[in-house]
Amino acid sequence: MKNLIIITLFLIGTTTFAQNRNAKASMEVDGVCAMCKARIEKACLNTKGVKFAEWSIDTHELKLIFDERKTNSEIIKNQVLAAGHDVQELKASDEAYAAVHACCKYRDKDVTDSHHKE
Secondary structure (H helix, E strand, O other), X not given: OHHHHHHHHHHHHHHHHOOOXXXXXXXXXXXXXXXXXXXXXXXXXXXXXXXXXXXXXXXXXXXXXXXXXXXXXXXXXHHHHHOOOOEOOEOOOHHHHHOOOHHHOOOOHHHHHHHHHO
């Protein structure tokens, strides 16, 4: 009986200690093409603690999994903004936006229209 109690306490302690620190989040990020997708995902994955980043060209949704002990969604947003892409209510700086490839100028209606025709 004593051994059973010790084993139970050990398992509870181990389970509590080994809790998952991963958080899931999603956000809207502007972009138009596969080059945008690569740039957005790279900006996220180069952020310490980000384990998964996937951006959808069709929905503009960025899905993330990250270690909350190492980063948070605000830090990741700032990385995406620095890469030249607008996130939800925040706009990338003019300098960062100017650095994206000409086919990735998602603020330009002609560029977005040309991507939707493809």
